Amino acid sequence: MLREAALGLVLASGCARDWRTDMWYQPARQARETPRLEPAGSIPLFARPRLDDRDDAVALRAPFAGDEISAERGRAVFRDRCAGCHNLDGHGNGPVGRSFPPAPDLALDTIRAKSDGYIYGTIALGGRAMPPMGEGLDERDRWDLVHFVRRVQGTIPASQGCP
Numbered sequence: 578m579l580r581e582a583a584l585g586l587v588l589a590s591g592c593a594r595d596w597r598t599d600m601w602y603q604p605a606r607q608a609r610e611t612p613r614l615e616p617a618g619s620i621p622l623f624a625r626p627r628l629d630d631r632d633d634a635v636a637l638r639a640p641f642a643g644d645e646i647s648a649e650r651g652r653a654v655f656r657d658r659c660a661g662c663h664n665l666d667g668h669g670n671g672p673v674g675r676s677f678p679p680a681p682d683l684a685l686d687t688i689r690a691k692s693d694g695y696i697y698g699t700i701a702l703g704g705r706a707m708p709p710m711g712e713g714l715d716e717r718d719r720w721d722l723v724h725f726v727r728r729v730q731g732t733i734p735a736s737q738g739c740p
């Protein structure tokens with residue numbers, strides 16, 4: 578009986594599909610490879626796209642709607658991360674502007690004309706003078722910020738308002 582069992586084991590291990598190498602030949606992504614996209618219909622985990630340059634982000638789209646809840650979350654993140662330069666209302670002239678290149682009014686037509694992805698890319702990688710601000714912000718925070726910037730752009734630029 579014992580002999581048959583041992584023989585069975587030897588035969589089984591001679592199988593063509595060796596279970597010991599299953600983990601080796603798996604479709605895993607290698608280090609520093611672009612993460613796989615989330616399959617359609619799956620619960621979003623907000624895997625972050627890899628960006629080397631702001632231009633890579635121009636065509637990106639928000640994975641969720643820019644509704645009131647998102648914009649209000651964005652307002653809170655904006656207050657913590659952006660208001661020092663862009664001011665609480667987003668119309669520029671924040672206190673950091675006294676010792677740093679002044680940050681523009683986000684309602685200006687030139688910025689209004691940019692795509693959502695471009696604004697997302699600016700947050701992640703910074704601009705010509707703006708430092709990268711993505712650190713510690715997850716996908717949701719970043720797109721909430723984009724949605725808040727769009728709300729600021731629903732108002733008129735400070736320079737065109739009443740004195």
Ligand code: HEC
Nearest residue numbers: 658659662678679680681688696699704705706707710722
């Ligand atoms: C240290 C100051 C500073 C902080 C903090 C800062 N910005 Fe800026 N931002 C600037 C300056 C200066 C510019 C204009 C020059 C440039 O494009 O880099 C700018 C430009 C921008 C533009 C327009 C870019 C373009 O090319 O037209 C957007 C949009 C923007 N900022 C959004 C944000 C958001 C959102 C945050 C917060 C996550 C933020 N900024 C934080 C200084 C800052």
